[in-house]
Amino acid sequence: MWLRRLRACIRQTPGVHLRLRDVALVLAGIATVGLCIHVATRIPPTPQGATLAASSVASPPPLAETVIDEVVVIGDDVAAVTGHGFPLQLANRTGWQITTDAVDGSGYVALGASGAPGLAARAAAAAARRPDLVILAVGLNDARDFVGDQALRDAARDAFAELTSQPTLVIGPFWPGTASRQAAAVDDLLAAEAAAAGLTYVSPTDERWFSGVASDPRASLRVFLDDDLVRPSAVGSKVLTDRIQEHLDTLASG
Numbered sequence: 001m002w003l004r005r006l007r008a009c010i011r012q013t014p015g016v017h018l019r020l021r022d023v024a025l026v027l028a029g030i031a032t033v034g035l036c037i038h039v040a041t042r043i044p045p046t047p048q049g050a051t052l053a054a055s056s057v058a059s060p061p062p063l064a065e066t067v068i069d070e071v072v073v074i075g076d077d078v079a080a081v082t083g084h085g086f087p088l089q090l091a092n093r094t095g096w097q098i099t100t101d102a103v104d105g106s107g108y109v110a111l112g113a114s115g116a117p118g119l120a121a122r123a124a125a126a127a128a129r130r131p132d133l134v135i136l137a138v139g140l141n142d143a144r145d146f147v148g149d150q151a152l153r154d155a156a157r158d159a160f161a162e163l164t165s166q167p168t169l170v171i172g173p174f175w176p177g178t179a180s181r182q183a184a185a186v187d188d189l190l191a192a193e194a195a196a197a198g199l200t201y202v203s204p205t206d207e208r209w210f211s212g213v214a215s216d217p218r219a220s221l222r223v224f225l226d227d228d229l230v231r232p233s234a235v236g237s238k239v240l241t242d243r244i245q246e247h248l249d250t251l252a253s254g
Helices: 002-012 020-041 086-094 119-128 140-144 149-161 181-196 217-224 234-252
Strands: 070-075 097-102 133-137 168-171 200-202
Touching: 070 086, 070 119, 086 097, 086 234, 097 119, 119 133, 119 149, 140 181, 149 181, 168 234, 181 200, 200 234, 217 234
Parallel strands: 070 097, 070 133, 133 168, 168 200
Antiparallel strands: none
């Protein structure tokens, strides 16, 4: 019925010479477009909080592709040593321009000095400088004053998220001697979170950076640590510098 009416309308309209087959094709095209529009409007939105594969966080460029000149060290008591700390020794050996952000008593959860910003804020500030490399070396104070897995995990994720586009070497707790159960737990958790963020992680406890040099463990610790048994001695800082440089050389060689 509607085709007959359409044909009559076309015949009565001057200057219009359309074949019925042409009209049918046009109508079919309109129907197809209408169907596509209808289907498109029915596509459900992505649920809130859903993660799309295409939006996954990209890993930072590998250190083998990085020419290092400027470095930022984020550290705790170990990096805060004056006169012989590993940031100073590393700068003297390599000629790198190293900026050190070291806060006594700080860590992933531990804030350290009164008024010091949290680790995520410190990591963001380091990344904002756009250095060639960030060395993140904290965790000792978190192992000493352990506040639980979840708090540490959340703090690590927040800090690592600020460094995902930045070449970064994450170093676990500098624990002299045999690691305590808490130190080992902190080390394992940080290693897992760094891997999830695509960051390179080094474990001084697993690699036994502070291996004994004397039959008496206490005498051995006094070789690596100052009198407070917290900060590294000149020998201890040299050991840290040696190990860090070894890892950076290995990573740089690909």
